[in-house]
Amino acid sequence: MSIEWVNGAIEEIRAWGRSRNVAVDVDEVRLLCDYASDYLDVSELSDITPGTFEQLLLDIYPRKVIAPPESAAETVAAAHTLVDFLLESGEIGAKMAVRMRAKIDEIAPQMPAALADTSRFGMAKSIFGAMGADTDALDATSPGSDDFPGQSSHRLRGVTADEECDCPGCSPLPAVRLAPPEAVAQAVREVGLLRDAHRVVTWMLDTGRAPTVRGALRVRDAGRVARELGIAAPALAWELAVTIELAEVSGTTVTARGLRPLAERDDEEVLELWAGTVAFLTGGPAAEVTGWAELDRELYAIHDLLYRLQAPMTVLAIREHLDETWAGDRPSGDDPGELDAALDVLASCGTVRRRGDAVELTPHGLWGLREMYSRMGVAAPIAPDPAEGDAHGLIAALLGEMPAEQAERDIASWLERRSAEEAARELLTAVRGAVAVTRGVAVTIVDRLGPEAAPAVRSFLDDPELRPHAVHWLESKSMGAPALTADEVLWVSVDMLALAMPAAEENPEQFAGNLAGAGPPAHVIEEMWRVDHPDVAEVLDLLGRHLPDRNVAKAARKAAFKARSRGIH
Structure with missing residues (x-):
């Protein structure tokens, strides 16, 4: 992250502190300078303005730096130290120093809330915060805090989310559950892109067509393939075929040894082809994958985030990730529909699938990524069965x-x-x-x-x-x-509803629909409060919120009050 002027400035500040017996938090000052350089086009100390501090402390830090709210005081103190140095070194005048100090004092009470506001977090910070990406050295800093339970109270002090996620080796990969190899192989046989790669090679051989001298599919041939075979991305399919050696190209001559349909290959062969396909899709292939260059450049990062999260990412979260990559320099012509369409194309490649607004790895996509990590020499553990x-x-x-x-x-x-x-x-x-x-x-x-x-x-x-x-x-x-007994019937009714509580909170509409068809009758609900079940009050609250009959719902709320009154929680 650091560049030459930052290194030079830090050495000057370090020497200034020693000569005046001033304690300088060098790590904090370096981080301020690094981010000013990377995101605010500051190329020397004299470029720093009061607005620089406002953007750093209320925008950049909350998005990028993994640190608890109480650490804001340290950062503010470092900003004041930097202003003192700028003034004494002649980089700024007295009036500018007064303006800077006033701005920092104005920011100071706002910064803790900004650091705690999860809506401001950038994608990498959100993910590593959720993963609890503490290092051994940081774990020893302090036992933790109420705001960040289970985490160091100086979480990643001076280490940023960007530094943590530049490559897969920065933090350990989580253990994952893999589908059985035979299930993965069967799913791979249905991947359209891989089948299209076989079909394009077969077409080239059958028609005697030749690629360009660089081995690419000729434009007119791509058009014919699209029309005759109905393949949406013939150039991509051809590029994949050459990369995973379905076809061998020498000059403008195409050969293929043992080219057989996926259905005729054994599982081991299919899995080997799929491992190459995943590496191709995430490794920056020459051909476009989604048709949108900005997303294609981030395919490795997006797949890596999905692997680490072990959960879907929303389209909005992917957009936020791209926004951070662009750092405010949004490409021309960008619109939400373009990203949506590009993600649909990516889903057709087989590594991810879309479920409504969510994007997640397919089971064979997960298998392929783990195989890729293993071949890169990265530890990719498998969760116990x-x-x-x-x-x-x-x-x-x-x-x-x-x-x-x-x-x-x-x-x-x-x-x-x-x-x-x-x-x-x-x-x-x-x-x-x-x-x-x-x-x-x-x-x-x-x-x-x-x-x-x-x-x-x-x-x-x-x-x-x-x-x-x-x-x-x-x-x-x-x-x-x-x-x-009647009491046991009531108890088991409460117990079964308690079992349904997590699903009800996740999908209240479906739960309400189920209650409409098979909910407990009013006379049963009115007696439930007497049941000695630890979840009876919560169950009655749930019924009170979701029962479609207003009178019965009201009875459930009254029963919940009675249950709490007698100390049942």
């Missing part, structure tokens, strides 16, 4: 953010390793005394088990919290269950 652990590990994994298809594979694999009776006993034992959501995960899995699990399920009839679920399971299998 819950199927190989105990019930606690499986339930914990299922409670995390996990695609539905992955959850189904994990459950099936875990169950395959034990008998139905063993599975039921282990699952229900693991959730004794647990919260409703955890208990619900175990009960849901046990519901899949056959009659062989009955001895284990019956052994939990004496557990107050698991008894209603055990009775329900036995009844569903017509295996002679004891009758539930």
Whole structure:
């Protein structure tokens, strides 16, 4: 980040401090100068103005520097030190120094709030803040703060989000769960770009067409391919084919050894082609990928962020990332629709998929990125397989953010390793005394088990919290269950609604629709407040917010008040 004038200025400031016995926070002053140089076109100390400090402390720092609000005082002090040096060294006059100090004093009370305002965070800062990217040295700084629980109170002091994310080796890659190789290979066989690459090579060989002397697809041939084969990006498909050696080009001669459709290749061959495809898409290929150069230059960074997040990015978040890259110098002709269209093209390449406004890695995209990192020599750990652990590990994994298809594979694999009776006993034992959501995960899995699990399920009839679920399971299998009391029926109704609370908060409209079709009747709701269940008040609040019948919703809110009045929380 630093350039020659900054290095020279820091040496002068360091010497000035020593000669006057002034404590200079060199790291802070350097960061001020670095960012002034990088973002505000400051090329020497005399270029600094009062407005420079305003932009640095209220705009650049909140977006870029990972630091808690209480660190603002240190930065403000460093700014004052810099002004003192500028004045004594003759870089500025007395009147300018007065204006600078007044501006810094005006900024000082605003800066902590600016550092804490997450809406101002840049993309890299947001992501590394969410990841908790502390270094060992920084962990030892202090035990943490209430504002940033679990983080150093001087989080990345003097280290910026930009420095942390310049390359994949800056911070450890998170452990990821990968789909089985055979599932990845099958998905790859459906990737349109890879199939198009095969089709273009076949067309070139069949028609005897030749590339340019530089090996590129000729413009007129690209037009013919687009018309005759219906391929949207023939030049990209050809560039990929040459890169992953589906075709060999010598001068203007094209040859292909053993060119076979993806459907005829074994999994190992398909995965090798896909590894090359992912490296091609993220490594700055000669051909355009999305048709939008600004996004194409950032494909590696966007894929890397998606990998590290292990969660979707919104289109808005991607735009913010690009805005930071452009640093305010937005390319001409940019409009929101252009980014949207470019992301659709990227999705057609197979590494990402779009779900509404969210962009996320495909399972085969995740596999390909991890393979690329490994070949780069970067440690890319794989998360433990819950199927190989105990019930606690499986339930914990299922409670995390996990695609539905992955959850189904994990459950099936875990169950395959034990008998139905063993599975039921282990699952229900693991959730004794647990919260409703955890208990619900175990009960849901046990519901899949056959009659062989009955001895284990019956052994939990004496557990107050698991008894209603055990009775329900036995009844569903017509295996002679004891009758539930009225209080137990109420308890299990509350417990099942408590299980639904996280999903209700995430998708309230769907939850309200479910209640409209199968919500508890008014007379049941009016009695729920009596249930000794730790979540009864929250469940009644939930019903009060989402029941479509206003009168029944009002009854739920009254019942929630009664539950709290008797100390049930």
